[in-house]
Amino acid sequence: MSRHLFQLFLFVFSCLPLTVVSLRCYTCVFPSISPMDCLRYPQECPVGQRCLSSTAVASQGTLRLVLYERSCAMPNQCGLSGEKHAAGLNFSYYNECCDTDLCNGAIGLAAPSRTGMVLSLIALPLAHIFA
Template structure:
């Protein structure tokens, strides 16, 4: 039988999976506001996500939506496009690995955007 100190040493070498606590938005937020967020324990192997989606129509109309949540690694670092309600959206996802690290509003240096009614924003997402 192995000595107790050897068993203890082996147990300290086993990586433990400690789930993160991340902020999650109740609804996406419209710039310049931050979303109504609350802490949520993420499933193991997930990270904290902060996402921004910029919707445009022509050169003069722009709306920016912010989102926070837990995410699987395959969602991290993604940038893409989608079309909804007559707007072309470009989205970018960023992830982080510490508790509540997605607290700050995700900003891209864009000027203040045109505000649209909340029901339309929810329909977009």
């Protein structure tokens, strides 16, 4: 009898739909100019999306601006790199993705950059471009 019960269990289990679990990723409120400015909070991503870590770098003279972003992303956004022009600066960016819960939390150390009000004034108009 136990063998028949086991076979019935296997049959019922194989007929059940597989449950798809969403990935949880860190998301920044907006792209930040410093790893410490990235106010990360966990977010449940839509099914099929991955965790994104994006870094965009612009240099002009002695000014070096590094923007960081963390979010959920469609798989076609992963591994992309390129350039964007915003606020008179050319940004080189690179998107990396990962597939485990909260895997996009680590942020590398930024290269030394000039900070202050100038960066804040430049970063604010850029927030909507990289979001």
